[in-house]
Structures are given as structure tokens and as C-alpha cells.
């Protein structure tokens with residue numbers, strides 16, 4: 001399988017680049033944010049709990065996310081590979097992911113870190129809020145999402161550097177130019 005973590009702050013372009021990767025490499029997409037938004041829409045127990053965290057711009061607790069992800073992984077057994085978008089967001093999530101993939105005799109081939117400056121992130125998120133009406137793309141929630149990112153998610157850069165899986169991607173410029181960097185990396189990845 002070719003399993004990839006697409007990583008970056010909110011607004012770094014993870015969703016946009018995932019779509020291009022999926023099209024070319026035939027991977028299945030796992031976006032924990034999308035799964036949670038569907039749970040909220042369907043008013044499930046998990047959705048009701050997650051809603052409170054998401055609206056405040058806080059991360060949903062690790063145990064809930066890890067359980068949810070295990071279920072999604074089991075439903076994707078026959079995939080050629082997976083792209084993890086918005087997961088892991090904490091060190092415990094990264095450790096759980098490693099273990100879950102190990103148990104399934106596979107692993108992560110690459111972590112792609114989309115690097116974008118803070119000011120650009122805020123502008124992109126505000127613009128997306130205007131265009132798509134995502135309830136957490138408002139100034140107050142954006143601030144706490146970025147705070148959560150710096151506090152809990154950014155340490156994953158060091159984690160994946162130690163695992164020799166980290167690849168820095170310049171996340172500004174045209175969508176195509178960003179994707180070219182990704183394509184080059186994935187084309188030379190070892191598939192487990």
C-alpha cells in the first residue's frame with residue numbers, strides 16, 4: 001500500500017492537494033474533519049460531542065478520534081493506499097496510527113508538510129468561510145485552531161523527521177506547482 005500523511009496548518013491546502021494525489025495515484029481519502037462533519041450532520045452521538053469542540057476551534061479528544069479512525073481503516077481494507085488528511089494531529093494519534101498500520105502489515109510511506117505562512121493561512125481561511133460557509137472558518141475560531149495547531153500538531157514535524165518520513169513542501173504558489181513537488185516525492189516512494 002502507498003499510505004501518505006498530508007500535513008499542515010488549517011488552510012495549508014491539504015484538501016486541495018489530496019484531490020490531485022487521489023486522482024493520479026488512485027488512493028482512498030481519509031479526512032477526519034469530513035468524517036466528523038458527516039457525523040454532526042447525521043446527529044450521531046459522536047457528532048454531538050465533536051460539534052462542541054469543532055465550533056470552539058479545539059481538537060476533538062484523541063480517544064474518540066483514534067476509535068473513529070480504526071473503524072474507517074477497517075472499511076478501507078482493499079484500498080491501493082490511503083491518504084490521511086487532518087490526521088494525525090497529535091503525537092498520541094501518530095503513535096496510534098503507526099500501531100494500527102503495523103497491525104495491518106503496512107506503514108506510512110511519506111509525510112508531506114505543506115508550509116504556509118500564518119498571514120496567508122488566515123486570509124485563505126477567511127476567504128473559504130465567505131465562499132463555502134464552513135462554520136469554523138470565522139476569525140475567532142480560526143485563531144484557536146491555529147493556536148491548537150502550534151501547541152499540539154506542529155510537534156509532529158519533529159516526530160516524522162525522526163521517523164525519516166518528513167518532506168517539506170512549499171505550500172504557496174499555484175496549486176499545480178505545489179502538486180509537482182508532491183508528485184516527485186510520491187513517485188519515488190517505497191510501497192509497503
Ligand code: AMP
Pocket residue numbers: 010032033034036053054057058059060061065085086087088089093136145
Ligand atoms: P479539518 O476539516 O481537518 O480542518 O477539521 C475540522 C475540525 O475537526 C478541527 O478543527 C478539529 O476540531 C476536528 N478534527 C479533525 N480532525 C481531527 C483530529 N485528527 N484530531 C482532533 N480533532 C480533529
